[in-house]
Amino acid sequence: MLNNKNILLIISGGIAAYKSLELIRGLRKERANVRCILTKNGEKFVTPMSLAALSEHKVYTDLWSLKDEREMGHIRLSREADLIVIAPASANLIAKMAHGLADDLASTCLLASDKPIMIAPAMNPMMWNHPATQNNMKILLQRDIIQIEPKSGEMACGETGIGRMSEPDDILSSIKDFFSEKPLKNMKAIVTSGPTYEAIDPVRFLGNRSSGKQGHAIATALIQAGAHVHYITGPTHLPHPKGATIIEIESAEEMLAHVEKNLPADLFIGAAAVCDWTVETDHLQKIKKKDNLTPPQLNLKENPDILKKVSLSSKRPQLVIGFAAETENLNNNAKDKLKHKNCDWIVGNEISPEQNVFGNSENQVCLFQYTEDRKEIIQTDLPRMTKIKIAQKLVNEIIHYFETIQKDNRNECTNPSLNVVPYGSQ
Numbered sequence: 001m002l003n004n005k006n007i008l009l010i011i012s013g014g015i016a017a018y019k020s021l022e023l024i025r026g027l028r029k030e031r032a033n034v035r036c037i038l039t040k041n042g043e044k045f046v047t048p049m050s051l052a053a054l055s056e057h058k059v060y061t062d063l064w065s066l067k068d069e070r071e072m073g074h075i076r077l078s079r080e081a082d083l084i085v086i087a088p089a090s091a092n093l094i095a096k097m098a099h100g101l102a103d104d105l106a107s108t109c110l111l112a113s114d115k116p117i118m119i120a121p122a123m124n125p126m127m128w129n130h131p132a133t134q135n136n137m138k139i140l141l142q143r144d145i146i147q148i149e150p151k152s153g154e155m156a157c158g159e160t161g162i163g164r165m166s167e168p169d170d171i172l173s174s175i176k177d178f179f180s181e182k183p184l185k186n187m188k189a190i191v192t193s194g195p196t197y198e199a200i201d202p203v204r205f206l207g208n209r210s211s212g213k214q215g216h217a218i219a220t221a222l223i224q225a226g227a228h229v230h231y232i233t234g235p236t237h238l239p240h241p242k243g244a245t246i247i248e249i250e251s252a253e254e255m256l257a258h259v260e261k262n263l264p265a266d267l268f269i270g271a272a273a274v275c276d277w278t279v280e281t282d283h284l285q286k287i288k289k290k291d292n293l294t295p296p297q298l299n300l301k302e303n304p305d306i307l308k309k310v311s312l313s314s315k316r317p318q319l320v321i322g323f324a325a326e327t328e329n330l331n332n333n334a335k336d337k338l339k340h341k342n343c344d345w346i347v348g349n350e351i352s353p354e355q356n357v358f359g360n361s362e363n364q365v366c367l368f369q370y371t372e373d374r375k376e377i378i379q380t381d382l383p384r385m386t387k388i389k390i391a392q393k394l395v396n397e398i399i400h401y402f403e404t405i406q407k408d409n410r411n412e413c414t415n416p417s418l419n420v421v422p423y424g425s426q
C-alpha cells in the first residue's frame with residue numbers, strides 16, 4: 001500500500017523520538033521512501049546516524065547547510081512528499097506551526113508546503129493540557145491537519161496522564177489508512193444521532209436515554225470509508241466525530257429543519273432517538289409549583305416523522321436507513337416500520353431493560369432489508385457486539401450496496417455519461 005510513497009518524517013525534540021526509529025523501520029518494510037528532518041533539539045534524543053541508517057537516506061538538520069540546499073533544498077524537501085508526518089511533535093513545534101513561525105528547517109519546510117500533514121503529539125500531560133497547547137491544536141485541526149491522538153499512561157518523567165505518543169504501529173496504521181482506497185469517496189451522508197429534547201418550559205424538557213454512541217460510531221465509520229458526513233446531533237456528552245460537519249440541535253423540529261436543509265445526499269441514516277411527541281404549548285416562563293394546586297396537564301402533540309419525510313422527499317437519498325428501537329416484538333415492529341416509512345433498511349435495536357444498551361458500548365441489533373424487487377424482507381441477526389463493530393458492519397453493507405448499484409449501472413448503461421454520479425462529487 002505504501003509502495004513508493006514519499007513520506008517526509010519530521011522528528012522534534014522529545015523523549016518519544018526513539019519511537020521514530022521503529023516507525024521508519026515499519027515504513028521501509030512497507031516500501032515507502034522516507035526522508036527525515038531532525039530538529040536541533042531532536043538531535044539530543046536520537047542521532048542522525050541511526051535515522052540515516054534506517055531510512056537509507058541522508059538526514060536533514062540544518063536550514064543553513066549550503067550543501068543540503070544545493071542537493072535537495074528545503075522547498076523541494078517539502079514539495080516532493082506525498083505526506084508529511086511529524087512524530088514526535090513537540091509542544092514547541094506545534095506552537096510554531098499554529099502561528100506560522102519558520103525559524104529552523106522543520107518549521108520552514110512546514111510553512112513552505114501544501115502537502116497533507118499528520119502529527120503525533122508527544123509531551124508531558126501538563127504541557128498537553130495547557131490552554132496554549134490546546135488552542136494551538138485547535139488551530140491546526142481547523143487546517144485539516146490529521147492528528148494521531150496522544151495516549152494516556154505513565155510518562156518517561158514519571159507523571160501519568162494524556163500525552164504519550166501513539167505507538168509506531170498505530171501511526172503506521174494511520175498512514176496506511178491515509179493512502180487506502182476510500183470506497184465511499186465523494187458520497188454525502190446525513191447521520192442523525194442522540195436524543196431530542198422537547199421543551200416544556202425554559203428549564204424542563206421531555207427526552208430519552210439515548211447516549212448517541214451508536215450514531216457517533218456510524219458517523220466515524222462512514223468518515224473512515226471516505227464519506228462527507230453531515231452529523232445532526234441532539235444533546236450528548238460525546239466529543240463530536242472528527243472530520244464531520246457538525247450540526248447541534250435540541251428538538252425534533254430543529255432536527256427535521258437541518259436534515260431538509262442538508263438534502264440532497266446519497267445516504268441518510270436516522271440513528272437519533274427522536275421523541276415521538278412534543279409539548280403543545282412551550283411555556284416562556286418556568287411553570288411554578290403552587291401548594292394545593294393540581295399538577296399541570298401537559299398536552300402532547302405528535303412530532304414530525306423525519307424518517308418518513310426523508311423517504312418521501314423529492315430529494316430522497318439513494319439509500320435511506322432508519323432505526324427501530326423496541327422493547328418488545330422487535331422483528332414485527334421493525335418490519336412494519338420498514339413498510340410504513342418507505343425507507344430501504346431498518347436497523348432493529350433491542351432495547352429491553354435486560355439488554356442494557358443505553359449508554360453501553362455494546363448493542364444488540366438485526367438488519368431488515370428489502371430484496372431488490374422490494375417484494376420480500378431479508379432479516380440478518382447480529383450477535384451482541386460493540387457499537388463500533390456494529391457501525392463497521394453496517395458501513396461494509398452500505399459499501400457493498402453502492403458498489404453493486406454502480407456495477408449494475410455500468411453493465412446497463414452504454415452511455416457512460418448516464419451513470420449515477422454520487423451527489424457529493426457534483
Ligand SMILES: Cc1cc2nc3c(=O)[nH]c(=O)nc-3n(C[C@H](O)[C@H](O)[C@H](O)COP(=O)(O)O)c2cc1C
Pocket residue numbers: 011012013014015016039040041042089090091092093122123124127
Ligand atoms: C529531557 C527532556 C525531555 C523533553 N521531552 C519533551 C517532550 O516529550 N515533548 C515536548 O514537547 N518537549 C519536550 N522537551 C522540551 C523540548 O525539547 C523543547 O521544548 C525544545 O525546544 C523542542 O524543540 P523542537 O520543537 O525544535 O524540537 C523535553 C526536554 C528535555 C530536556
